[in-house]
Amino acid sequence: MQRENVVKSVSRALEIIALVSTKKGGLGVTEIANQIDINKSSVFRTLSTLAQYGYIEQDRETGKYKLGYKFLDVSSKLLESIDLRTEAKPFLQELEKMTNEVIHLVVYDQGEVVYIEKLEGTETLRTHSKVGKRAPMHCTSVGKAILAHLPEHDVIAILDRKGLPYHTDLTITSREAFLQELKEIRLRGFSLDLEENEYGITCIAAPVFDHLGKAVAAVSISGPTTRMTKNRLNQLGPIMIQTSKELSARLGYVQ
Structure with missing residues (x-):
C-alpha cells in the first residue's frame, strides 16, 4: 500500500510539472486542480514540495506557479552527458544497412x-577518409552541410582563411558560385x-x-558515382x- 502511495505521489508531481510547463505565465492552484482532477489541498502540498527542491517556484506578484530554475541545472547536466557518437551510432548503422x-x-x-x-558498408569503396582525419569543408x-547553416560572417571568415582550393575539375572554386550552392x-x-x-x-x-x-x-x-x-x-x-x-532531436534540438 505504501509503495502504491509513493508511485501515485510521484505520478501526481510529474503531471503537475508537465501542466505548469505549458503555461509561460504559470498556473494557480485552482487551475491546476481543475485540469488534472486533484483536490486543491493535494495540489498545494505537491507544489510546496516541488518548490522546496527548486523545481517549481511561485510568482510573488501573481501567486501563480511556474517551473523553477532547477530544471536548467538538470537539463544542462543531461546535455553535457550526451555523447554524439553514441547517439549517432544507431542512425549510422541503419543507413549502412539500408x-x-x-x-x-x-x-x-x-x-x-x-x-x-x-562504417564501411558491404560494397567495395576506396576513400581517403578515416577516423581522426581532417578534411576541407x-x-x-x-x-x-555544416557551412550552409553557419552564420554568414563565419562562412566568409572560413573562405577568407581557407579559400576554395582545387581538388578535382569539379571542385567549386568560385566564391559566388559556392555561396549560391x-x-x-x-x-x-x-x-x-x-x-568535388x-x-x-x-x-x-x-x-x-x-x-x-x-x-x-x-x-x-x-559511394562510387556509378552507384x-x-x-x-x-x-x-x-x-x-x-x-x-x-539525430538532432536526440541532441536536444527542438525545431
Missing part, C-alpha cells in the same frame, strides 16, 4: 571537418559532393544540430533529412 555504402559522421572544428565515425558533402543546400535540406573531393566518389550529407540549434556535425553516405546516380540521390535525400531531424 544502402550498403560507406557512412561518415563528422564534427566541425576550426574551419574543417573531422571524421569521428566511419568546401568540397565535401559533410563540410558543405550553400543557399540551395539550405533550401534542399541536404548537400552533395559530386566528385575525389574522382569517382559521390556523397550526400545532412547537418546535425545541437540543443542550441548550431550545426555541429554532419552525417553522409559515400550514386541522380535517381538514387533523389531517393536518399528525404532519408538524410529525416536522419538529420531525428
